[in-house]
Amino acid sequence: MTQTATEKAATEAVPPPRFTHREIMVTMSGLVIAMLLAMLDNMIVAPALPTIVGDLGGLNHLSWVTTGYVLASTAATPIWGKLGDLLGRRVTFLSSIALFLVGSALCGMSQNMGELVGFRALQGLGAGGLMVGVMAVLAEIVPPRDRSKYQGVMMAVMPVAMIGGPLAGGFITDHLNWRWAFYVNLPLGIVALVVCWFVLAKLPRNTSGKVRVDWSGAALLTVWITTLVLITSWGGTEYDWGSAVIIGLGVVTVVAFLAFVAVERRAAEPVMPLSVFANRNFSLAGALSFVVGFAMFGGVTLLPQFQQYVQGSSATNSGLLLMPMMLAAMVVSLAGGALISRTGHYRALPIVGSVLMSAGLALFATMGPDTSRTLTSSYMVLLGAGMGCLMQTTMLIAQNSAPLRDVGAATGAATFLRNMGGSLGVSILGALYTNTLADSFKSSAGSAAGGADSGSVAQMTPQMLRSLPDNVQKLFADAVSDGIDKAFVWGAAAAVVGIVVALFIRHVPLRGFDAPSDKGAGTDAAAAVPATATATATPTAPAAVAEGAGE
The missing domain is CATH 1.20.1250.20 (MFS general substrate transporter like domains)
Structure with a gap:
């Protein structure tokens, strides 16, 4: 545990990378595309679902086309976030984009509903990394004092997805083929992949070669999330609330959650730090x-x-x-x-x-x-x-x-x-x-x-x-x-x-980044750093949040 504490202290002592305003805007171009991919996918697919069922059959599996995607992306979100802390934002973010694209291509090639549901889950695993990756990368290149105006741009992507998604999905289904509702992700995703490959090169990466992945915590997290969503999805519809299936799922949810908390308290690098x-x-x-x-x-x-x-x-x-x-x-x-x-x-x-x-x-x-x-x-x-x-x-x-x-x-x-x-x-x-x-x-x-x-x-x-x-x-x-x-x-x-x-x-x-050499950051960033942080040679993250830590 001493070695782990030392490694943590060393990591926290490394100043965050400095990005000029121009570099941030170039990086934002890739991040916006990735955010658009994650939010647009379900909106485009929804109008195509009736046609998909008619083509592939399997009406009883229709809900799982959406549920499988949502479950996978929800469970994967904290895992991707922690992997970014351990391995570096660039490698994990690019990996999530690549996984999302592979899932999209396979969804478009599905020959039956079983394949489509499985590939949608794979796509969801990548989508979980897109959402958290965008916000985590933004958090690393822009200090909180200036971050809100950039996050506002990211949130503005949502109306585009909510309004444009159903329109695009309906047009694709009516005039092309439902498979293009998935294939349309490929050109956008490739552009995001190429842009982020170059613009995220400045982000720090893990050079110690030591990575402790909390696989037990990740597995337990997935179990209790899945069973909890199944309870709320099936209770009162597929099964009575007092049925053995719902009660059994409830027991599994509680046991898996308690085990998850116990594991996270002892893990060297918990997938969701309870601290x-x-x-x-x-x-x-x-x-x-x-x-x-x-x-x-x-x-x-x-x-x-x-x-x-x-x-x-x-x-x-x-x-x-x-x-x-x-x-x-x-x-x-x-x-x-x-x-x-x-x-x-x-x-x-x-x-x-x-x-x-x-x-x-x-x-x-x-x-x-x-x-x-x-x-x-x-x-x-x-x-x-x-x-x-x-x-x-x-x-x-x-x-x-x-x-x-x-x-x-x-x-x-x-x-x-x-x-x-x-x-x-x-x-x-x-x-x-x-x-x-x-x-x-x-x-x-x-x-x-x-x-x-x-x-x-x-x-x-x-x-x-x-x-x-x-x-x-x-x-x-x-x-x-x-x-x-x-x-x-x-x-x-x-x-x-x-x-x-x-x-x-x-x-x-x-907090801001103490970055006198960053001409793009300027006065606002420096002014936002507490005096205790600017007085030191290297502004550590714990010092920057000391005011809020014990509340």
Whole structure:
């Protein structure tokens, strides 16, 4: 253990690499493409799924095309983050891009649903490294004092993916072939790979030759994540909550989680260092990331249901109708990033963002068949503004609360918590929506259903609905509204918890890089470094975060 402590101290004493503004912008070009790949993939694939099922068969495996990808990327996120700390950002980030591209190519060549699900999981393993890699690389080349304006650009990629993805996916499916929904990743990924190969050459790498990978922790992490998501996905739908399968999965989840915590406490290089959670701001930022993921992703996935079934929009138009939310998120994210970089203050943003998100979700819970698209759009603006305040700020707080040598693991942990919140939000709120919809339709429709009994509700498509009698269409729209309202009530309740969490976050000054030789960094970076750090010859990461460490 003495040797490990010595190695850690030596690593922390190495100053971070200095990048000029021009070098950062060139690096950003590769990072933006990688972020776009990770966020665009599911959006492009979604419109192609009905065609894929028709071509490959295996309707019963349809959900696993998405679930396999999400599970793999969520489990891989903290592992990639820690590997970046151990091996260096460049090699791990390039490896994740390469793995994602291999998975994409294999998905496009799939001959049956089993192959597609397996290759989607492989693709998800690479995608987990893309998300955490982008943020970890950015954390290494830009000090927290200046990082928010660059992270704002990264967050602005999300509206492009959310709006452009379904449009591109629909066009590819209609005019080319569904396989190109996966092949389209290849040219973009190759460009990102080439750019990052050259621009990340300055990043430090592991030269000691000694790497301790926490394989036991990684395996246990994967087990309890998988079983937990399966519980929320299958409970009340595939199996009763009291069934042996669900109870068994619950036992495995608890045992694997406790074993994971025990292993991480003893591991020399834990895949998720529990020490970072000792910092109060990091724990609060992580909890807020989870709440944001739960409320935001769980809620947003249900909006197209309301738009298509109740407001009569097409699949393509429902994607376009999300534009007010995405544009608001982009504008607020960019403005918030610029504000943080100029003032150094960030504490108000998570509070305001949580309030706006809660208000938006609560207003969504009031929607009904008579709600206009204009009113729905105004609610979306509120939710989007809340998202813009929260997405980058929670990551910035988490990174600023961890030592530089653990910034990859901290980034992975924060991203993991948001993804877990999103996975559980989609599962739980989706289950609430589905069950309420079925119960409401069954109780109100009765014999008027014209053959569309509650058992067929889950398979109802907008096209099928329009072929039914007008009175049945109205009853189904009312049932959809009931399900949407109940799901958003719980989403809003989760967001209110986020307000409480945000109120306890303390303002800890954002650290900067003491880089007098870096003409591109200039005054802001130097001014942001605490006096205790600038007084030393080499600014160590622990010194930079000393103010926030014992909170």
